Every structure is written in structure tokens, then in C-alpha cells.
Amino acid sequence: MRLLASLLLPLALLTQEPKKVALFSPLPGNMASGHNPMTDPKVKLGRMLYYEP
Amino acid sequence: MSCNSCHDLEKYGVDSMPTSRGFKGQIGGRNAPTVYNAAGHLAQFWDGRADDVEAQAKGPVLNPGEMGMPSKAEVEYRLERIPGYVELFKQAFPGEPKPVNFHNMAQAIAAFERGLVTPSRFDRFLKGGGGLSPQEAKGYQEFQAAGCASCHNGPYMGGNSYKKLGQMKPWSNESDPGRIAVTHLDKDKMVFKVPSLRNIEKTGPYFHDGKIQTLDEAIKLMATHQLNRNLTNEQVADIGAFMKSLTGDIPKAYIAKPELPR
Structure with missing residues (x-):
């Protein structure tokens, strides 16, 4: 019985609050910006510079 | 370096x-x-x-x-x-x-x-692809009920606003006055960017001065100073459990250290 309750609890909590779920959203795949496009050569160079001592 | x-x-x-x-x-x-x-x-x-x-x-x-x-x-x-x-x-x-x-x-x-970017189990949950554990789900509710989400929201669970540190109860150390040094506006004294909670379990010590070592203590301080709430140890543990669902996957291939030109 306790096991069943523990499985159902999350569902019960979350279905009670559909509006609050809208406060959050998944991470995007990347954080690209129109003013600095993530081209492959630029990202490759940036990765090297990030580690450059 | x-x-x-x-x-x-x-x-x-x-x-x-x-x-x-x-x-x-x-x-x-x-x-x-x-x-x-x-x-x-x-x-x-x-x-x-x-x-x-x-x-x-x-x-x-x-x-x-x-x-x-x-x-x-x-x-x-x-x-x-x-x-x-x-x-x-x-x-x-x-x-x-x-x-x-x-x-x-x-x-x-x-x-x-x-x-x-570091997608986590919480992202998979938001997309309907997986559940949180019972304690995480309870913590998720506590997180919202306590008011944490008033600042820590959006895809980054923060990072999208500035707030006064010590909004309800003054912060104990005001030696760093925060954003006022940038704007020179009195209203920005002790104001800082709200940090993201993404990977918060892994990114301590906490706050702008790194003075707080544990996530539990950080949660308690935020509740007291920002929300004027005293959380029980159980509530803190539950909220902490939820926050750990925000620990994402490090993109190993993307961050692989390349051979540097010489």
C-alpha cells in the first residue's frame, strides 16, 4: 500500500498544479544568438581559446 | 590561466x-x-x-x-x-x-x-518523458508553495531577474553592495542577479561571496531572508531533493579539450 501511495503521490501533486508548471520550461538545445551565430569554425576556435592558458 | x-x-x-x-x-x-x-x-x-x-x-x-x-x-x-x-x-x-x-x-x-547546456531529469519531466521521485515531487510542490519560484523560474530556474539580497530580512554581510556599483542607483544596493538553480547541487559554495557551504543552509537562508519563511528540516530536505533533479548531463563531447595550436 505504501509503495502504491509513493508511486501515485507525484502524479497527484503535479496534476493539481497545471498553471504552475507553466512557470518552468525545458532548457533549449543551445543558447544561440542572432548577433553572434554559432558557426562550426567559430565554436571550434572558441573551445580552444576557452582552454588557452 | x-x-x-x-x-x-x-x-x-x-x-x-x-x-x-x-x-x-x-x-x-x-x-x-x-x-x-x-x-x-x-x-x-x-x-x-x-x-x-x-x-x-x-x-x-x-x-x-x-x-x-x-x-x-x-x-x-x-x-x-x-x-x-x-x-x-x-x-x-x-x-x-x-x-x-x-x-x-x-x-x-x-x-x-x-x-x-545541461539538460536534466527535470527537463525530461517537463517534456512528459519521465517522473520525479516521490521526494522530488514533494519538494517541487514545496518549492512553489514557499515562493521560491517567484524568482527561480523559466528555463534556467533563475538568471532572468535582479533581486535585493535580504528582501524580507537584511542580509548579514553587506560589504559587497552589489548592482549599485554598476547603476549608481540607491534602489540597487544589495541587488544581485538571481542565480540559476541549474546544477545547483554541484556549484557550491553559494551566494556572491561563496560563504555558504551547503545547499541545505542556502535553502534555509533564502527562505528566511527573501521569503520571510522558516522551513522545517523536512521541507528543506524535500526542496533540496527537487533541486538535485536539476543536475544535468555534462556534454562531454562538446567540452572535450582540444589540442591547442602552438
């Missing part, structure tokens, strides 16, 4: 120090925030003094307390002496008459940082 010295990509983008050390071993004034998921924030640094990661990437290089390079010209001179970098800048900024320059250095670092 490199960007990775203070923002170690293998360690969730932090150095786990209260405040970082500069190139001479000097101690910095603020905790190094993680670079993961940071490019999506409304601004950079604890006080928001850089509009974006492109502007941010220029700061530490010339900061005498961090990397301590004497000038932009010196940075450019050093890069131009490495043929491999000259070629890579040409490829990254095609058609530019002088691609090796300080501005482009920051643009390239920022472009790389814009790919540093």
Missing part, C-alpha cells in the same frame, strides 16, 4: 572555491558562477555589468585580479604569433581584413559558451 581555471567544465563550470584566485594567486571578490546555461541569462556577472557572454568574455582577460593581460593589443600580439590561431581566426571570421583581434576572441569564446 584559462577560462577553464575558474569555470572548470568537468566540474559543472565552477572551481568550488568561495572566490577564485587570479594569475598571481590573488583572491577575487566574488564567487565564480558556472558557465553552463549562463548564456541565456538576462546579463552576466553577479551584478549584471555585462549584457551578454560576448561582453563578459572580454572582462577577465584584462582584469588585473584575474588573467591580468596588460592590454587588448598584447592579447592580439600573442595570438598572432601562433600560426595555428591565425588560420583558425580566418576560418571563423571569413572575409575580415584583420580577423585576429580582441573582439573576435570574445565572440568565439562566447559562441562556444552558447552551446554549454
Whole structure:
């Protein structure tokens, strides 16, 4: 019985609050910006510079 | 030293120090925030003094307390002496008459940082692809009921607003006045960017001064000083459990250290 309750609890909590779920959203795949496009050569160079001592 | 010295990509983008050390071993004034998921924030640094990661990437290089390079010209001179970098800048900024320059250095670092995202179980939950554990789900409800989500919301669970630290009860240490140093407006005294809770389990110690060692203590302090609430130990544990569902996957292939041109 306790096991069943523990499985159902999350569902019960979350279905009670559909509006609050809208406060959050998944991470995007990347954080690209129109003013600095993530081209492959630029990202490759940036990765090297990030580690450059 | 490199960007990775203070923002170690293998360690969730932090150095786990209260405040970082500069190139001479000097101690910095603020905790190094993680670079993961940071490019999506409304601004950079604890006080928001850089509009974006492109502007941010220029700061530490010339900061005498961090990397301590004497000038932009010196940075450019050093890069131009490495043929491999000259070629890579040409490829990254095609058609530019002088691609090796300080501005482009920051643009390239920022472009790389814009790919540093760490999706977690919470993202999979939001997409309907998986559940939270019972304690995490309880913590998720407690998190919202306590009011944490009034500041920590959106895809980054923060990073999208500024708030006064000590909104309901004054913060114990006001030696760093925060954003007022940027705006010179009284209303910004003790105001800081709301940090993201993404990977918060892995990015301590906490707050702008790195004075708080544990996540539980950070949760209690936030409840008291920002929300005027006293949480029970059980509530703190539940909220902490929920926050751990925000620990994401490090993109190992994306961050793999390349062989550097010489």
C-alpha cells in the first residue's frame, strides 16, 4: 500500500498544479544568438581559446 | 590561466572555491558562477555589468585580479604569433581584413559558451518523458508553495531577474553592495542577479561571496531572508531533493579539450 501511495503521490501533486508548471520550461538545445551565430569554425576556435592558458 | 581555471567544465563550470584566485594567486571578490546555461541569462556577472557572454568574455582577460593581460593589443600580439590561431581566426571570421583581434576572441569564446547546456531529469519531466521521485515531487510542490519560484523560474530556474539580497530580512554581510556599483542607483544596493538553480547541487559554495557551504543552509537562508519563511528540516530536505533533479548531463563531447595550436 505504501509503495502504491509513493508511486501515485507525484502524479497527484503535479496534476493539481497545471498553471504552475507553466512557470518552468525545458532548457533549449543551445543558447544561440542572432548577433553572434554559432558557426562550426567559430565554436571550434572558441573551445580552444576557452582552454588557452 | 584559462577560462577553464575558474569555470572548470568537468566540474559543472565552477572551481568550488568561495572566490577564485587570479594569475598571481590573488583572491577575487566574488564567487565564480558556472558557465553552463549562463548564456541565456538576462546579463552576466553577479551584478549584471555585462549584457551578454560576448561582453563578459572580454572582462577577465584584462582584469588585473584575474588573467591580468596588460592590454587588448598584447592579447592580439600573442595570438598572432601562433600560426595555428591565425588560420583558425580566418576560418571563423571569413572575409575580415584583420580577423585576429580582441573582439573576435570574445565572440568565439562566447559562441562556444552558447552551446554549454545541461539538460536534466527535470527537463525530461517537463517534456512528459519521465517522473520525479516521490521526494522530488514533494519538494517541487514545496518549492512553489514557499515562493521560491517567484524568482527561480523559466528555463534556467533563475538568471532572468535582479533581486535585493535580504528582501524580507537584511542580509548579514553587506560589504559587497552589489548592482549599485554598476547603476549608481540607491534602489540597487544589495541587488544581485538571481542565480540559476541549474546544477545547483554541484556549484557550491553559494551566494556572491561563496560563504555558504551547503545547499541545505542556502535553502534555509533564502527562505528566511527573501521569503520571510522558516522551513522545517523536512521541507528543506524535500526542496533540496527537487533541486538535485536539476543536475544535468555534462556534454562531454562538446567540452572535450582540444589540442591547442602552438
